[in-house]
Amino acid sequence: MLNRRRFLGTTAAAAGVATFGGRMALADDAILEAARKEGTVNWYCSLIQDQAARPLKAAFEAKYPGVTVELVAGKASELFLKINDELSASRLQADVHHGGSTAAKLLAQGQLAAYVPPAASAYPDDMKDPDGFWTAQVVSFLVPAYNTDMVSAEEAPKTYDDVLDPKWKGAIAWATSMTQGGPPGFIATVLELMGEDEGMAYLRKLSEQQIVNVPANQRVVLDQVVAGEYPLALCTFSHHSEISKGKGAPVQWIPLEPKVTTTADPVFLMKDAPNPNAGKLLIDFIVSDEGQEVLAKAGYIPGNPAFRDPAHNPPAVSLSPSFVGDNIDTWIGIYDELFK
CATH class of the missing domain: 3.40.190.10 (Periplasmic binding protein-like II)
Incomplete structure (x- = not known):
């Protein structure tokens, strides 16, 4: 693929x-x-x-x-x-x-x-x-982030499998940005880490979590997490959380194991x-x-x-512009099939 x-x-x-x-x-x-x-x-x-x-x-x-x-x-x-x-x-x-x-x-x-x-x-x-x-x-590091008033550090997901926990069903949001910094980049990383067959199986399970598609960019989604509209978001940028946290916002990004996405x-x-x-x-x-x-x-x-x-500076799968250009249509197709 x-x-x-x-x-x-x-x-x-x-x-x-x-x-x-x-x-x-x-x-x-x-x-x-x-x-x-x-x-x-x-x-x-x-x-x-x-x-x-x-x-x-x-x-x-x-x-x-x-x-x-x-x-x-x-x-x-x-x-x-x-x-x-x-x-x-x-x-x-x-x-x-x-x-x-x-x-x-x-x-x-x-x-x-x-x-x-x-x-x-x-x-x-x-x-x-x-x-x-x-x-x-x-x-940019593409990472999950959570509201620290709603989710404790112990409860927050640490691995990709943790994101599949039934407690997160309907409680996860992500931006509908069809770029390497949005769901397509997350999909690419899963496929790189797990391989095509295991990765697609994981993504199908993730689709059952009923992720909320927010028609906005990553910064807006993170702001909604800060405001308590969602306890957890995927595909946010780590430096956005750092900036908000520095201003006192209840937010923390997660270096999901084994690797996150960097673009x-x-x-x-x-x-x-x-x-x-x-x-x-x-x-x-x-x-x-x-x-x-x-x-x-x-x-x-x-x-x-x-x-x-x-x-x-967490361990990361690096998505180069050329790799993105060659494959982003495939990743968007997977998003359309499973998450749209």
């Missing part, structure tokens, strides 16, 4: 990058000079603006005076449509964009440029594309970017130590594991 091609990344191709003593080196001065001549980089960005996007913009512009970041903000789906409209009109404005589902679609269309930033050499294989088309700027939010350069050198410079910065520190301070989970809190 599953096409396992490029499930986990392998060593990235160093497109345009020379290697010296095992370290990737780049003609930084040449790119910086060309970027300053371009003067602008158009960053189509769905990161939370005040929390992450604007701090990254400010830090980049402070480091590289003479290159201005033009932020084009919006939801990932809206920005993908905008890029497609620009491509259809042969008037592409986007230089740099991000997102797992978007990367898979644009890769299939042949619209991404291969570019390996120097910092990618420090990233594990599943955090970069084997052909050099993207590097993970942040990741990369890859940053990438458009093939026909109007400002390709400024785009490369921005990507360099985002995945560099400086950029990863900005994202970590913003409450995101950095793509570089060296900047992650070990307590918030």
Whole structure:
């Protein structure tokens, strides 16, 4: 059922990058000079603006005076449509964009440029594309979460089998987001962990739990758990729970055993970017130590594991954009059959 091609990344191709003593080196001065001549980089960005996007913009512009970041903000789906409209009109404005589902679609269309930033050499294989088309700027861990006023730590499920306990029937919610960060990603992880036959048997049993399909995103579902509308949710993001818990909310995420799901939010350069050198410079910065520190301070989970809190970095099945692009229709079909 599953096409396992490029499930986990392998060593990235160093497109345009020379290697010296095992370290990737780049003609930084040449790119910086060309970027300053371009003067602008158009960053189509769905990161939370005040929390992450604007701090990254400010830090980049402070480091590289003479290159201005033009932020084009919006939801990932809206920005993908905008890029497609620009491509259809042969008037592409986007230089740099991000997102797992978007990367898979644009890769299939042949619209991404291969570019390996120097910092990618420090990233594990599943955090970069084997052909050099993207590097993970942040990741998300897809996990269950529960309301701590309604469920004790002892009662909370610890394993996938625990989720099948009859006490959870009709009490579990998840978002109807048909992306790798929603039910399709959960389905993919079950099939990877258990194999096709055992995994499908598990999913059929899970469907008997009468999971509530909430027509909203993962953040909204978690807010409903916090409000006590549901005691337990699947397919929430761990960093959302951490942010809410830090503000006093009664919520806790669960590192479901043996592994949860992780999805990369890859940053990438458009093939026909109007400002390709400024785009490369921005990507360099985002995945560099400086950029990863900005994202970590913003409450995101950095793509570089060296900047992650070990307590918030559970064992995980990694779903790369290419693997998602190859298989998401299959996972959605399983969702439609069993859970819709």
